[in-house]
Amino acid sequence: AQSVTQLDSQVPVFEEAPVELRCNYSSSVSVYLFWYVQYPNQGLQLLLKYLSGSTLVKGINGFEAEFNKSQTSFHLRKPSVHISDTAEYFCAVSVREKETSGSRLTFGEGTQLTVNP
Amino acid sequence: DVKVTQSSRYLVKRTGEKVFLECVQDMDHENMFWYRQDPGLGLRLIYFSYDVKMKEKGDIPEGYSVSREKKERFSLILESASTNQTSMYLCASSLRGVLSYEQYFGPGTRLTVT
Numbered sequence: 001a002q003s004v005t006q007l008d009s010q011v012p013v014f015e016e017a018p019v020e021l022r023c024n025y026s027s028s029v030s031v032y033l034f035w036y037v038q039y040p041n042q043g044l045q046l047l048l049k050y051l052s053g054s055t056l057v058k059g060i061n062g063f064e065a066e067f068n069k070s071q072t073s074f075h076l077r078k079p080s081v082h083i084s085d086t087a088e089y090f091c092a093v094s095v096r097e098k099e100t101s102g103s104r105l106t107f108g109e110g111t112q113l114t115v116n117p
Numbered sequence: 118d119v120k121v122t123q124s125s126r127y128l129v130k131r132t133g134e135k136v137f138l139e140c141v142q143d144m145d146h147e148n149m150f151w152y153r154q155d156p157g158l159g160l161r162l163i164y165f166s167y168d169v170k171m172k173e174k175g176d177i178p179e180g181y182s183v184s185r186e187k188k189e190r191f192s193l194i195l196e197s198a199s200t201n202q203t204s205m206y207l208c209a210s211s212l213r214g215v216l217s218y219e220q221y222f223g224p225g226t227r228l229t230v231t
Binding site: 009034042044046049103105 | 160
């Protein structure tokens with residue numbers, strides 16, 4: 001079974017500062033990795049995904065994440081945050097399957113990013 | 118764009134009541150999911166369905182049941198609501214196969230059981 005740990009429950013930063021949200025996973029098989037974002041009073045939406053290939057993946061709104069297999073990590077970064085980035089961010093993992101009618105996602109606990117002026 | 122709608126944004130029910138949460142998606146997705154979201158616990162999978170009339174238990178199915186009579190609709194049922202079921206409930210849908218990892222979420226239903 002796989003699990004996901006988000007190392008920080010709350011991350012406060014000032015506007016235009018860089019930010020890193022940390023995510024570690026455990027799995028004995030190959031995985032797909034995701035970051036989802038939840039803005040206040042909304043459902044989750046996909047921010048970015050790692051399926052294969054380049055370990056550095058870019059997502060929406062200037063976010064990027066780096067897959068590190070040896071560290072089993074998938075940290076999310078943004079070089080300069082805006083007030084509008086204030087939201088809860090969830091890391092998730094899905095196990096690769098040869099044939100699947102559906103993939104289950106296992107989510108981390110979430111990290112609340114608060115960007116202050 | 119995929120749209121996933123949930124019947125209520127806020128719901129208040131009394132202990133012991135039977136509660137129905139409805140979810141509808143408009144993109145012909147085969148897979149549908151119900152999660153509950155609690156602070157510090159992230160999202161936990163309650164039930165999911167890969168096809169009409171099919172259902173599988175997730176990680177926390179106790180106290181819940183589901184119904185999927187039509188492809189676009191997936192209902193979560195609390196047979197006898199309890200205070201520990203006060204939570205945010207999120208519905209999601211996805212395609213089948215290699216794209217099934219990308220789930221589309223509804224806005225959520227915040228349920229309070231008193």
